[in-house]
Amino acid sequence: MAARPTNVTLRSATPDDAAVIPRLEEACMRDYAVALWGEWRPSATADSLVVAGHEMVVITGQTVGCIAGEPRPEALLITKLYLAEEIRNRWIGAGLLRQKIELAASMNLPVRLRVLSTNPDALRFYLRMGFKILMRDAERVFVEYKAGSDT
Template sequence: MLSLEEVTLRPATKADAPLFYSVIDRTMREFIVATWGAWNEERVQRESLENSASPNAQVIQVGNVPVGVLLVEREPTYIQVQQIYLLPDYQHKGIGGYLIEGIIAEATHSKLPVRLRVLTVNPAKEFYEKFGFVVTETSHEFYFMERVS
């Protein structure tokens, strides 16, 4: 049984680009193809490198094992969750909820809303609704969601 006490975050580096790629490949490929009709290998490789180098990027670990990525941008008037992806073996174990609850707590303390977007074909929308996120806008590709503290 996984103890959430084992879940930690560490700053990401460019050396984590393969992890960013792997997590997106294993968790988002089918949704990306369903939305845009193809997987753009060059783009995903480039964005994985760029995102891993972001000062806002973190690696989610269980013990010393990297299990996912988190990218959160803190703006003056809101907190934006850009990415929260966990490898399939670590999904549905409470890790995502634990991390979202931490972001919500930070936002509540700062009196800021939390924003994110979810592909319309991704069932993660229901996950976020459990934490009080509501759809504020919809496009063909995305649900734009927000949780007001």
């Protein structure tokens, strides 16, 4: 297992990141989307992406990922968690998710997100983090983490 980096920081996304986020999305999601839909359909382009709510993951000055969340009355929704391939499996995603879980707990909210059905590795990751499956459909698995429910 790779060493856990200690120099990971988050910064709010800026308009300049509107070009970076779609590239991260494609690098992380393209294969799963093609397996599911037979084609790549990005969620937004650099011209249409609203960066509010996005945070960029930075290691030693280099942007290597992003996380986006949206607080709603019923839950904190995590809409993106993308990490560059070279920094995966180093506890970074778990640390980022743990921060969002703590934020949601401070608001007395669960954390919810969805995973493409063609991405079993991501689903296993979230289940290891203590998320529970709420429901499934043909395309996605919807999961939730409630503070105090982890084992």
